[in-house]
Structures are given as structure tokens and as C-alpha cells.
Amino acid sequence: MKKIIEFIVLSMGTVFSGAAQQTPAPSQSEPVVIEGATAHLGNGEIIENSLIMFEDGKLTFVGPATTKIARNGTQIKGKGKHVYPGFIAPSTSLGLIEIDAVRATDDQEELGEMIPHVRSLIAYNAESKVVESMRPNGVLLGQITPMGGRISGTSSIVQFDAWNWEDAAVKVDDGIHLRWPNTFRQGKWWEGEERGYQPNEKYEEQVTEVEVFLRNANAYGDGNGEDMNPAFAAMQGSFDGSKKVYVYADGEKEIIDAITLSKKAGVKNVVLVGGYHAYKITDFLKENKVPVLAQLTHNLPVFEDEDYDLPYKLPKLLVDAGLLVGLQNGEASNFQTRNLAFYAGQLVGQGMDKEKALQLITGNTAKILGIDENYGTLAEGKSATLFISEGDALDMRSNQLTHAFIDGREISLETHQTALWRKYSGKYRGNQR
Structure with missing residues (x-):
């Protein structure tokens, strides 16, 4: 019996050591x-x-x-x-979701539309295997960002070698993430609508909802006590400049509306995330001193009449216009964040100086996230x-x-992937059958 118990304990240790x-x-x-x-x-x-x-x-x-x-x-x-x-990955849900198909591993979204008080940091899993796989490619820090809703919540910046989220934290509650409404939407063909893009008839209504929320939050001030509104309270940093507002928008009208209305509502520092058509309104962005976290370069054009290589060269167009630009993973899966360096490398093929391309995942991103005093x-x-x-x-x-x-x-620099590589490399080198 003693030997059986010892065997079980050793087996469990092996399992857990392989999983952690x-x-x-x-x-x-x-x-x-x-x-x-x-x-x-x-x-x-x-x-x-x-x-x-x-x-x-x-x-x-x-x-x-x-x-x-x-x-x-x-x-x-x-x-x-x-x-x-160390490379820096902004606007990512690393550590908040492990396996897309397993609901129990998904903490990247919460219920609700206006939820700036939802903090991503406390849900961050420092033992994520996906996070671990970033390090062999040089991605050592990331901005852990909640998804879902109109105002998704509050992000924090972490380093990728820690026991828990407390140890991982580099900058706590650095910004609020606002996903601006789109003027066009995909037709719901399953409900009888035509396929493809259609005007969003609720755009003005959705914009008004955001504007009213921002103005009410600003008017709320430093409320506390029994009547404290946690959502309004969480927004206060965006009005005093201690938190940035990361606005996700791609079209010209959406970008202009988002920045204009946010600033009118009292938001001090706005960062544009995505900005697919930002290259068309660079003068507006420079005038408002708005940096851009551009989407990944490994992508295809959205519209048929666009340059085939627009996604490849978009960040370069923004840099050439004099904007402060960083790179982010966009809508790609979390595991693809490890390719951050190669998104920057793609820009070298578009004519960008290699050291300038490097800045888009190091120094520039550190400035945009407000951690350049120590990192980048x-x-x-x-x-x-x-x-x-x-x-x-x-x-x-x-x-x-x-x-x-x-x-x-x-x-x-060891991960479950390097372990699997060693395991199977021998087989394909002819060392095993």
C-alpha cells in the first residue's frame, strides 16, 4: 500500500510539473x-x-x-x-483566456455595456501556458486588456515571469478601453437581411449613450459613500489624466467622432487602437496629439477597392505622417501575439528603417502606455x-x-512548446520509428 501511495504522489507531481x-x-x-x-x-x-x-x-x-x-x-x-x-504587447487579453472553447478558462469578458470598473489585473493568470510561450520570441511585457461591452473595463501592464498577478504588475489600472460604435455593420443573413456591410441605423443612438455616460461620469466627480457609483468612480482617472482612454475605431467618421466627443466630455489622454483608416486623417490626429496602436500587419485588406498591401504598410504610413505609433495584435488570437516582432519586420519590407520598426514594439509602445521611464x-x-x-x-x-x-x-525560455519540439524532433530526424 505504501508503494502504491508513493507511486500516486510521484505521478501527480509529474502531471502538475508538466502542466504548470x-x-x-x-x-x-x-x-x-x-x-x-x-x-x-x-x-x-x-x-x-x-x-x-x-x-x-x-x-x-x-x-x-x-x-x-x-x-x-x-x-x-x-x-x-x-x-x-524586451518587446511590449499592448491591448491583449493574454492571461485572461487560455482555451477559446473552454468557458472555464475565459475571463476576458464580463456582462454589461458600460463597465469601466471591471479590472483585468485581478483575473490575470500568471501561470498561463500561452503567456509563457511569448518569452522565447522576446515578448516580455504586455497590457492585459478586458474585452466585450462598449466600455470594456480597465487594463494593467504586467511582466511575463511571475508567481501571481501581484508580482506581475508593472503599472496598475493604466487605462479604460472604449469600443466605439461602427457606422456600418454586417448584415444578419440568418434573420433575412442581405449579406455584407449595411448602414448601422443605431449609430447616432449608440454614440449618444457613450457621450451621456462620459459626461455623467465627469459630473459625478469623486463620489463616495453609500451612493458611490463604481462605474463613474472608475472613470475619474481619465478626466484628471492619470488614466488613458484607449478608443477602438477604424473608419474616418468613427475616429473623428470618438476623439472629438471624448475630449469634449473631459477625457485628457486618448489613444487610438486599430485605426484602419487613420492614414486618411493624420492631420486631425496630429492636431489632437493622439498616438496610434496600429493593428497587426499580417492581414488582408477589408474592402475590395483598397491596396492589396494596405495592412502591410499602414503603420509606416502613420509613422511617415509624424504620428507616435505602436503595434498591437488586433483581433488575432492571443497565441499570435508571439509574432509581434515579425509584424514589425514586415514593415522593413515596406521600406521602413529597421530600427524605426523596432521602436513600434519597444520605445514607442512604452511611451504610449506610460511606462517609458523604466521600460522600452x-x-x-x-x-x-x-x-x-x-x-x-x-x-x-x-x-x-x-x-x-x-x-x-x-x-x-522553456515552454510546453519547446518540450514538445524536443520530444518529436528526434522522430523526424530518424532517431525513432
Whole structure:
């Protein structure tokens, strides 16, 4: 009986160890030196033969390797390799949903239309296997965002190596997410309507509902006590500037209406998310100082009369117009967020300078999310959140990480996918039948 019990315990341990995420890395215990690598700083600059040093989770030196300075602690030879700041994934529901078809793993939506008080952070699953799979491609931070409803809720920014959501949090309750109504909608063919796009006859009514909510929330002020309205209370940061409002809109009219009405209602900082037709109204966006989190480049045109390569070049059009632009995963599935680097790489094929393309997933995104004081670029005093790649990290052929660090902690690059790769690679190399 004792042997049976021992076998069961060991079996359970094996099952759970295989199912759980890698154990989060301990705090940095000694200085780390990376010498000889090409450093991509995330601000458009490169140091070909670089010296990067960090201690206690902070970068202490970023400069040329020819600098005469003491090298202490762990030394990593970077010759022939590349160093990058950790990539940042905005507007994603990573950690809120694991398997689309399993309802018990889906916490990305709540009931209701105007629910800014719903906080994504407390539902974030730090042991998500999907989150874990981001790290081998250099995606080390993300803005965890609720979905559904008109005002979906409040996002927070996390790092991807933590025991729980408290440990993961980098910036708590950074912004409210507003999904603006569309002027056109898909016809409900199952109800007898024609297929394809049709005018949304309720557009003005839906816009009025949003405008009234924003104005009432602003008038509500710092209400508290027994009559506290949690939805209005959650909106207060958007009126004093401590929270940004991320507006999801694609058409010209929707974008103009969303920004104009939001600002009239008292919203201080607006960020446009998606912005499929934003390239047509760049002067308006610049005038209102609105940055854009553009949708992924690996996509097809929405309308038949558009350039076949519009999704490929859209972020470049916005950058060329002088806007602050970042990249986000759009409506693609969560697991595709790991391709963030390759969305940026696509822009290089459209003529964008490679270091500018890199900024769209590092320095620019950090500025838009308000975490640029510590993340997004490699500079002295900032967080040592970075990784080393064998080659160009924007190219899927050479994005092969050897080391990755979050706040100076060397994190594991092992995932359930790398385990499966090792398991089956032998078979296809002829080592097994």
C-alpha cells in the first residue's frame, strides 16, 4: 500500500510539473555583463560593439565595449549576437483566456455595456501556458486588456515571469478601453437581411449613450459613500489624466467622432487602437496629439477597392505622417501575439528603417502606455528587461533567443512548446520509428 501511495504522489507531481509554468526566476544576485553584441537600444540607435551592464535589476552601463570600466559578476560573450529591450504587447487579453472553447478558462469578458470598473489585473493568470510561450520570441511585457461591452473595463501592464498577478504588475489600472460604435455593420443573413456591410441605423443612438455616460461620469466627480457609483468612480482617472482612454475605431467618421466627443466630455489622454483608416486623417490626429496602436500587419485588406498591401504598410504610413505609433495584435488570437516582432519586420519590407520598426514594439509602445521611464529602451537607470538573440529578432529565421532577463532576473525560455519540439524532433530526424 505504501508503494502504491508513493507511486500516486510521484505521478501527480509529474502531471502538475508538466502542466504548470516554469518557476519564476529569483531576484538578480550578482552583476551581469554582456559584451561584444550589437545593441539595438529601442530609440532608433545602435551600438555595434556594445557593453551592457546591470545590477539589482537596473542597467548600470550602456555603451561601447571599448570603454574602460571594471567588468564584475557574470560575463556573457555577445560577439555576433544582438541585444534588444524586451518587446511590449499592448491591448491583449493574454492571461485572461487560455482555451477559446473552454468557458472555464475565459475571463476576458464580463456582462454589461458600460463597465469601466471591471479590472483585468485581478483575473490575470500568471501561470498561463500561452503567456509563457511569448518569452522565447522576446515578448516580455504586455497590457492585459478586458474585452466585450462598449466600455470594456480597465487594463494593467504586467511582466511575463511571475508567481501571481501581484508580482506581475508593472503599472496598475493604466487605462479604460472604449469600443466605439461602427457606422456600418454586417448584415444578419440568418434573420433575412442581405449579406455584407449595411448602414448601422443605431449609430447616432449608440454614440449618444457613450457621450451621456462620459459626461455623467465627469459630473459625478469623486463620489463616495453609500451612493458611490463604481462605474463613474472608475472613470475619474481619465478626466484628471492619470488614466488613458484607449478608443477602438477604424473608419474616418468613427475616429473623428470618438476623439472629438471624448475630449469634449473631459477625457485628457486618448489613444487610438486599430485605426484602419487613420492614414486618411493624420492631420486631425496630429492636431489632437493622439498616438496610434496600429493593428497587426499580417492581414488582408477589408474592402475590395483598397491596396492589396494596405495592412502591410499602414503603420509606416502613420509613422511617415509624424504620428507616435505602436503595434498591437488586433483581433488575432492571443497565441499570435508571439509574432509581434515579425509584424514589425514586415514593415522593413515596406521600406521602413529597421530600427524605426523596432521602436513600434519597444520605445514607442512604452511611451504610449506610460511606462517609458523604466521600460522600452536600453539606457542607464532603466529596468534590465532585455534579451539576447542569435540574429535579427525581427526576422523569424534568426529570432533565436539565448538569454532573456526581466528586471535583471534571468528567466527560463522553456515552454510546453519547446518540450514538445524536443520530444518529436528526434522522430523526424530518424532517431525513432
